[in-house]
Amino acid sequence: MPRTLMIAGALCFGLAMSAxxxxxxxxxxxMAQQISTMQQKSTAQAALLEGGLHLEAIEGVLVGDTQxxxxxxxxxDVSVQAAEFGAPGIKVRCEWKRAVFLKRPAFSLALITGAGERMLAGTTIRAERLKGGDFVWVDERDLKVSGTLPLLARLRAAIAARFASALFAVAGRAGPLTQALLLGVxxxxxxxxxxxxQSAGCAHMLALSGQHLSIICTLAALAAKRVLHREKLARRASxxxxxxxxxxxxxxxxxxxxVFMLTAAEVGRMLDRPQSSFALLSLASLMLALFDPSSITSLSSIYSFAAMAGLxxxxxxxxxxxxxxxxxxxSQAFAASCAAVCGTAPVSILVFGTFVPAGILxxxxxxxxxxVFMWLGLxxxxxxxxxxIVASVSAPLLGTLQDVLLAILSFGAxxxxxxxxxxxxxxxxxxxGIVSIWVLIYAVPMLQWKKSRAQMQRMRLILPSISPWGGLSL
Incomplete structure (x- = not known):
């Protein structure tokens, strides 16, 4: 009964979280879609405004670095704190004082512009002359930066810029790839x-994920052990x-x-309640839903969770x-690739209609x-x-590794x-068909176990049993 109640409670909690x-x-x-819906429902207001209100400008803060x-x-990706609407002869400005005071967004909006300069999270911007469609487009000239970055954002920008310049200096022509793998830029x-x-089925290797985080944590743990001389403190430091x-x-x-899986694992270890890998993945999904609910259903998030579930x-x-x-x-490396592809194959098939088996190889x-490239670059x-001066050694090595990686990807593509x-x-x-492969992977060991058990039972019937004193009993 307790197990049944726990399963039912977990199911209800999951449904509530999803809702x-x-x-x-x-x-x-x-807000542009909301205004469009309002105009469709209220024809009288649309006629009065001769085409209805449309979104002209927004002011807000970037929630992440531009991509x-x-x-x-x-x-x-902008957290909007003020918006301006217009119609012939009418100008309306909406400000959310609570959003500005508490730094909470009124709503989120994705803007697309030409490939201009990169901006960091925390930047306050104003976008004018917005153009609607499948997405909200703004010209680079109509995008203005207002105010200054917060202290933590300025510190982050300075550290990232210093480390990026160091990566380009030591990596040479492999600098862009090194920056992409270590900083996600x-x-x-x-x-x-x-x-x-993408053509070789290895697009996931460019996204910062658990592999990149494990390298960082391993390096931090090795350095912390040298200084702290205690494994527990070194683990906490990493x-x-x-x-x-x-x-x-x-x-x-x-x-x-x-990082949420790492956090759940560390907390479970501190409480002397270690969890299984699948439990850690489930806890990570809950934490991501609470921390960033707008991204939990994004394609990159689904790919990440599907690949980890496959592993x-x-x-x-x-x-x-x-x-x-x-x-x-x-065998371990090939098994990991097969498992990750099995997890992500249904997503790729249902969304894009393609399956790249070459990605396994x-x-x-x-x-x-x-x-090796990431370890050397870091x-x-x-x-x-x-x-x-280390660049004189690292740049040729990283360039050679990039050429090898390029040859592998060209073969996969x-x-x-x-x-x-x-x-x-x-x-x-x-x-x-992909699911049938999953079933086969689970069914083959079970069939082998049943076959060996049946052989053992036949041997017990045919051969004389062994007595407890080491002799044969007929």
Whole structure:
């Protein structure tokens, strides 16, 4: 009965959280869409205003660093604190005093502009002459910065700029890739290079996630052990350093998922209540829903959680199936790639209608190269802040590793991808095939166990039983 009640309570809590997230996202819809809905419902008011009100300008604060889109535009995620509407002969300005006083957004709005200068989170901006459509567009000339950055934002900008300049100095021509992998800034990365990651099925390797965070935590733990000489304190220091890295790089969904899992694991260890990997993933989803409910249903967040769920559920099974045919280290790497692809394949099929099986092979080969690249780039960047001469050694090495990675991605992109069609029925059938692979991965060990058990039972019937004193009893 307690187990049944716990499961029922967890289900109700999950449904309530999901309803709250959807409610919040509905409330955070763009004001332009709300005005459009109002005009459709009130034809008299629309006729009175000769076309109705339209959004002309907004004022607000950036909730995150600006990002370059796939079409080389720049996206601004703004927490709006004031908005101006206009119609022929009418100007209306709305200010949310509570939002300005408490620094809470009235609503969120995504702006798209040309590829201008990068702006950091916390910047106060004013956007004028907005143009609607599938998204809200603003010209670079009509985007103005007002006020100054808060103290923490200025400190973060100074540290990030100093570290980025050190990375470019020690990495040479591999500087854009080093900055993308260690700071999450892809502005300088070549569009063709980013396209290779996507075509090879390795786009997830560019997103800051648990792999990048584990490297940072490992380095911090090694340094802390040298200073503190206590494992527990070193672990706590690496935990604090992980949060500092998230603050420096920016809280993206993948990185937040990783640091929330690390937080839940550390808290469980402190309370002497260690949790399973799947429990940690579930707790991370709850924390992300509370911390950033607008991003929990984003595509990057879904990909991150799906990949991690695939690793938790299937990595061990794939490793068990592959271990007899290849060395242990290769088996583990290949099993991790297969498990991650199994987790993300339904998302890719249902959203884009494509499946890139080459990503399994390309990610398996590229993962160790990427790991060495990040370790070398991070170490050289930290040392290069104080000893710039390290660039004479690190730049050629990082350039060579980038060429190797480029060759691997080119080979993965050369392999064909599977197109599942545009119809949802075709995509659903393809997803059913992926699910059948999951079932097979779980079914094969069970069938082998049942077969061995049946053989043991037959042997007990045929062979004489062994007596407790070591002899044979007929």
């Amino acid at each position: 709250g997230v959807l409610r919040y996202q509905a409330q955070q819809g763009s 370059v889109t796939s079409k080389e535009n720049r996206r601004f 892809k502005d300088e990365l070549d569009t063709e290079f980013k396209g290779l990651f 935990f604090v350093f992980a949060w500092l890295f998230v603050w420096l790089a920016g809280p993206g969904p993948s990185l937040l998922r990783a 938790v559920l299937f990595a061990g099974r794939f490793d068990y199936a592959l271990r007899p045919y290849m060395p242990a280290r290769i 390309a990610a398996t080969i590229a993962a160790p190269v990427m790991l 170490g050289a960047g930290l040392i290069g802040v104080f000893l710039p 050369w392999l064909p991808a599977l197109q599942t069609g545009t119809g949802m029925v075709d995509r659903a059938l393809f997803c059913a």
